[in-house]
Amino acid sequence: MAKTRSTGLLPILVVGAVVILFGPRLLDGVQDAVSDLGSSAEVSYVVAPAVKSRADQCTAEQLLKDRQCDDLKVVQLSAEKMPYITRNIQLAWAEGKPAILHKDAPGTDQTKRATVCGTSVFTKTFADGSCDEYAFASSVEGGQWANVRTEEVPLREQNCQGGTLRQEYRRAGIQQGDAFIVVITNSEKIATSAYAGSDTAEDQSCTS
Template sequence: MGSKTGIGVLPILVVGGAVVLLGPQLVPGFPDLLGDLGGQTATEYQAAPGTKPRTDKCTADQLLKQRQCDDVKVVLIDAAKMPFIASNIIAAWSEGKPFLMHKDAPGTDDAKRSVVCGSSFKKQFAEGSCDEYVFASTVEGGRWANVRVQEVPLREQKCQGGTLRQEYRRAGIVEGCAFIVVITNPAMVATTPYAGVDIAKDQSCQS
């Protein structure tokens, strides 16, 4: 994969059926594989395999800082804060759910969320909540063919709501804009279903 950073080729790992793009520096999640690059801060992120033709054109800086890859915006989901939500997203990618989404008009998400996370969804834990990917705030949301649901901690659900609002503003995502999701800290993605315990390493994000 070509790089515009002068590094040359960026290595690729496949984790959980999705592509992990190792940015222009070392990835902290894989120290045994890649060693240490003089203590430099590393960049680790994961995107859907279907995004590769687009992300091949972009550097880690463009994806993670500029929130823009070619003509597509980027939304970041931090697995350190939302390990179960990140897990649901990766599972949805592996099931062929859309990786390219388009922001819908404001105020449409509640109705869409009720379709997939309404009375038909039965949570198992008191502090659990229904998470849906693709997002209800997108044109693609609210359709069973496009959506995967999974129970996650309520704190993560609140965190995701605030994160999406912030990411939409930061990336300049308005109605009609196309965007993809990139997961940061993918080594912290939950590997088992939610069992009533919030396992996030960083629980500072509430809403």
């Protein structure tokens, strides 16, 4: 029997192990610890509260391996590699920014990014800072102030996200017009405070 302890946070459901993990901020999302398909490690994940009920109908394998939850496709971003970008996403969800995104046409992202982040990318507080935006500029919802939250993040994370999104779109077969949701993995690693000039990611191997 799994043991629980009172922390003021929602417990993570555990598959195949007698442990309970707790993420820093759940924001009423769904979070589970599941067997990392292909390894013995456990992976926690969180989705937007607005799509929790839909995600609950899908298995961890569908979300994390198949990249598909019913008619929604799935993009994964790791908080272990991108703690500040995933923080921005989670805070955007809490502010009511769109939980379901739609892939926009190629080549539209630069203009939309400039709309919300400016042509100089960001008025940087820190030397290696960069403007991050959610909803993504590569989505139909991106570039519209009503849909977007911005926050400064390490430039390394920004570069990592760009390459990761391209890979995730290919992996999930996301084409123009397709609806998708974001699943944040390793969600206990989401940054609990704003970027303060130091890249604190435990895994900095993602550089593009």
